[in-house]
Amino acid sequence: MNFKLLGTAAGGGFPQWNCACNLCDLCRKSPEIVRPRLQLQAAFSSDGEKWFLINASPDLRFQIETHPELQPSALHGKRNTPIQGIILTSADLDQVLGLLLLREFQPLTVYATRLIRRTLEANSFFRMLERVPNQLTWVEIHPGKAFTLDGKVICTPIPIPGSLPFYARKSGIHESGIEDLAAKEPGQAALGLLLEADGRRLAYTPSVPEVTDTLRSMYNSCDAILVDGTFWSDAELNRTHSGTPMARSIGHVPMSGEDGTIALLAEITSPRKTFVHINNTNPVLDTRSAEYKTVIDAGWQIGQDGWQLN
Template sequence: MRAVILGAAAGGGLPQWNCRCEGCRAARTGAVPPLTQSSLAIRAEDGPWHLVNVSPDVRYQLEALGAHDRRADGGDAGAPASFHDVVLTDAQLDHTLGLLTLRESPEPLTLHATDTVRRLLTSDFDAGGMLAQWRKVDWHPLRTGEPTRLAGGLVMTPIDLEGPLPRYAGGGTAPGAAVGLVFSEGDATLLYAPCVARLNDALRGHLATADCAMLDGTCWSDGEVAHRTARQMGHVPIDGDDGLLRLLERVRPPRTILVHLNNTNPVILPGSPERARLDELGVEVAVDGMEVRLRP
């Protein structure tokens, strides 16, 4: 199994267009690498790529994936990256706005999504309807706990993370609004959960058995973002008595990587005390282009 983190940042990326925080300044000066918005490409060893979430930065991310493939496997230097289908973990804007960029193709687009996500993307934010004016969209339902065999042999099982509805849909929560995805090939498993509103039993159980977990690392503390807390935005903070770090101190897969990093999060700064705490635990901080390989 091969997984490439196409985008490691939360909504808006790093640096944010209108921000002068320490993280954005560091990205502008080259002290830390800039990050595009959250997305993943994953495949079985010999299968096609599956795109997980479609950020507004998808065009650049697919170009980078094509270059990654050429470095790893050789191939046509002028060929674009190709993917077989798209899986959506939620209907948040930073995970779905790129769907409209994928409009210019004669081929149908296969979209895996929960019933809740499909409803949001064909009503409140009708990206599905707009996209269908250019190319056919084949919706495939994601149902929590039910495995789906993807092209190439990868098996994908969604878990409900009791996540928030997007702000454009009025907020609140709904079943299937945000899911984590457990990918498996043979006995190798990878958990991808970029939006975690609550550390529920489903997440805890799969965290204990995963070979690698890519987890929501949006905010270090609950109050680091002005005007809204991390939990109000639908993200468990890393620190705090009931934060992600406390769980990882008890249950941690062989490899743990934090994704969906907000520009305000001090862990993006290599010399910060917060980053040092993660380093002590062996928890990694994602960057664009990071690859994970798991063998059955």
């Protein structure tokens, strides 16, 4: 299996358009020192030809144009795509906005829980994906229940504690019954993914609100784990922009501290431990920082745009 990281930044990307924090400023002035990053996006393939996307980032058009393996081929006619399907792990805007960039009458297959599907269907923008018959095919997936892609990759959705995106909560599109469905069928709003092929296992969990025993034992069975690296510390966002929330309150265990991911996952023996979904406020973005050194010394890597794991 080929697994590619096409973007590694948290929502907003790096630098973020309205941010002049030290890191965003440094990234704009000295990109050779602190590299810019696109918003989180991953893709995988069992044969290097047919690809599946994990979510659809707002930077997706650019991510496709910088990776030839995701581009159409004139050998297959004037309109085609090697993208066989898109697996959605939540209905957050950062994960689904790119779907709107994939309209152009292209048939698409989207794998999602019923709750995520209903959340998108309640938004009229997404009707652009259903303008002609058979344009959009939904495949329902269930937390904890494995399904096979392309006959080779076994994909298991991992339930992650998480709520509906802000836009889908009360006073948003409540009248559509999304919140009722979320309450009736919990565990469908946010997922991680476990991918297995050729006896190898990879866990993709860019959002970790809590390090549970279940998560830990799954990580222990993997050859590679990609973990929530949004924040270094709980108060980091709040310190940069006052009035913004603490990391844990928005569902991200920070990297540092006794109860941070580095400490809580110190025992994990997986050969490859990588942080992804790095927020523009996270000091590890500067490879000269003490925080970056701590991460590397602890046996972790900071994922980079364009990385491929085979």
